[in-house]
Amino acid sequence: MVVLGLLVAVFFFLETASAVSLGTVYTEGGLVEGKNIRLGYRHHMDVFKGIPFGDIPGRFEKPQRHPGWDGILRAFEYMPRCLQLNLIMTDTRGSEDCLYLNIWVPHHRSVSTNLPVMVWLFGGAFMWGGSMGANFLGNYLYSGQEIADRGDVIVVTLGYRVGTLGFLSSGDSSLPGNYGLWDQQAAIAWVNRNIRSFGGDPDNITIFGESAGAASVNFQMLTPHNKGLFRRxxxxxxxxxxxxxxxxxxxxxxxxxxxxxxxxxxDKMTACLKMTDPVALTMAGTLSISSSPDSPLVHNLVIGATIDGDFFPDEPSKLFHNAADIDYLSGVNDMDGHLFTGLDMPSINSHLMNTPVLLRALTKEKGLAGMESAFSTYSSTWGTKPSQETIKKTVVEIGTDFTFLVPIQMSLYLHSNATISGTGRTYSYLFTEPNRMGGLTLPYPSWMGADHADDLQYMFGKPFSSPLGYWPRHRDVSGYMIAYWTNFAKTGDPNKGLDVPVTWPLFDTHSQQYLEINSKMNRGFVGQKLRQRYVHFWESVLPNIPLVKYDR
Known part of the structure; x- marks a missing residue:
């Protein structure tokens, strides 16, 4: 036993002494030290939290480079998220000093070099969120550890201004807006300039995000200010x-x-706003969420990007030529609209349901003709006596199509067309893993598919880091997503690298192929022309119905 104990002690000594680590890292702002964690035998990860990529931003001004620091910056803890409303919009949290990023670097037998890099842009309606995400007992949603470890990539998460401080705009050059997007752009540029010191390849950077973060990814692809900074x-x-x-x-x-x-x-508005207390400005940016079918939530989300002539020299739909050489992978959850339609029409989560009057608000500019055309399109598969469940599902489909699926499909079309004169590749997916709470508690009925943000837990590997909260099938879908996502980041092809269950075909405007992602995937999960009837309605049929002129 004594000999065995000595051998164990020697093993742990050698393992500790040979811990693979970057050590102190040189950046443009100064020296940085992270935490080195052991994941297994000769298997370590360096984690850096709270590295500044910009100075404290000026009120309604573009971000500036950080002036740097003396000595060694110990990047051990997440820094505060940018000043924002709390979720129920009764108070604020966060700080104006918030332009920080976090980095996860995996190592195996030797210190990593030339790894692909994935830069995460969080979602939250441009109103909420932070680089670390939601926190449950110290388990942060946007921890990059599982993706970095399983995919052998560097993961970066970053903070950016949200709410009024990030997106308020007067509609002219005095207050052009898009400050949060400029923060994102500054962070991406910082990664491009500095990531080699962390073992990353600055020529192989992928940006990725969800919801408002996904729209931000699209924005960063389209602006001319990012040329050459990222590849996918x-x-x-x-x-x-x-x-x-x-x-x-x-x-x-x-x-x-x-x-x-x-x-x-x-004309004195902008000067006054710049001198106003930031907490007051943030509180003044509350949104109306007392939505109804006549005033759907999607119409009340008024904080967002603006066409400013700088970040966006034109409408986004006219800027896809800037992304001709960028590989683009995009998709939607099959019931992404449930979160929104559940607020607009709470009856979809109860026992009774009226016909989908939500269509009236979404087609209002086209009057009765628009409403009737929409209803005819969405009720065409109902039969003579549709069940309450069928009607409820249709309402969620309406919300999903209008709010997410159709515009995402149009982005895929535009990108695929742009790549004819470039080198970029296009991929489309539909995520259909059923919500884990479906049928167990309101607001999740038994027929629920994948709600908005349901994909995040799998993509960030929570079934592996919190195994007691998930079933084996959840680890399957999590493994599939991490493999596809990191393969894409490495090569531009989601099939090359880690093993995947189904070959994912390219998307083009002719075949319009997409991959359905869930825990039961097989070869039958490749589809074509996703919800084409409904895409055609919103993009071709409805626009050709004459506008209704309302008396003022």
Whole structure:
């Protein structure tokens, strides 16, 4: 026993002494030290939390490079998220000093070099969120550890300004908006300049994100300011063409904020707003969520990007030529709209349900003809006596199509067309793993598919890091997603690298092939022309119905 104990002690000594680590890393701002964690025999990871990529941002100004620091920065803890409303919009949290990023670097037998890099842009309606994500007992949603370890890639997460401080715009050059997007762009540029010191390949960077983060990924692809900074882009449940992504009348909301903080709404508005307390400005940016079928939530999401002539020299739909050489993978959850339609029409989560009057609000500009055409399209498969469940599912499909699926499909079409004159590749998916709470508790009925943000737990590997909360099938789908996502980041082809269950075909405007992702995948899970009847309705049929002229 003594000999065995000595051997064990020697083993652990040698393992500890030979721990693979970057040690102190040199960056443009100064020296940085992270935490080295042991994941297995000769299997370690360096984790850096809270590295500044920008200085404390000026109010309604573009971010500036950080001035640097003396000595060694110990990057051990997440820094505060950017100043924002709490989820119920009764108070604020966070700080204006928030432009920090976090890095996970995996090592095996030797210190990693030239690894692919994945840079995460969080979602949250451009109103909420942080680089670390939600926290449950110290388990942060956006921890990059499982993706980095299983996919052998470097993962970076970053903070950016949200709410009024990140996106308020007067609609002209005095307050152009898009400050949160400039923060993202500054972080991507910082990664491009510095990631080699962390063992990353600056010529193989992928940006990825979900919801507002997915729209942000699309925005970063389309702006001319990112040329050459990254190679691939991956969007989950969001695109630049989503109806909530761009505020086409930002002045109206800016004037509402100004009045709430006692600022004028004339040519002195911008100067006054810049001198106003940041907490007051943030509180003035509350959104109306008392939605109904006549005023759906999607129409109340007024914080977003603006066409400013700088970050966006034109409408996003006209800028896809800037992404001709970028590989693009994008998709949607099959019931992404449930979160929104459940607020607009709570009856979809109860026992009774009326016909989908939500269509009336979404087709309002086309009057009765638009409503009737929409209803005819969506009820065509009902039969003579549709069940309550059928009607409820249809309402969720309407919300999913309008809010997410159709604009994402249009982004895929535009990108695929743009790549004819470039080198980029296009991939499409539909995520259909049923919600884990379906049928167990409200607001999740038994027929639930994948709700908005359901994919995040699998993509970030929570079934592996928190195994007691999941079944084996959940680890299957998590493993599939990590493999596809990191293969794409490495090579631009989601099939090359780690083993995957189904070959994922390229998307083009002719075949329009997509992959259905869930825990039961097999060769039958490759489809074509995703919900084409409904895409055709929203993109071709409805626009050709004459507008209704309302008396003023």
């Amino acid at each position: 882009a991956l969007s989950q449940s969001g695109s630049a063409l989503c109806p909530w992504a761009v505020n086409e009348n930002p002045r109206r909301f800016a004037e509402e904020v100004a009045l709430k903080v006692n600022c004028p709404i004339d």
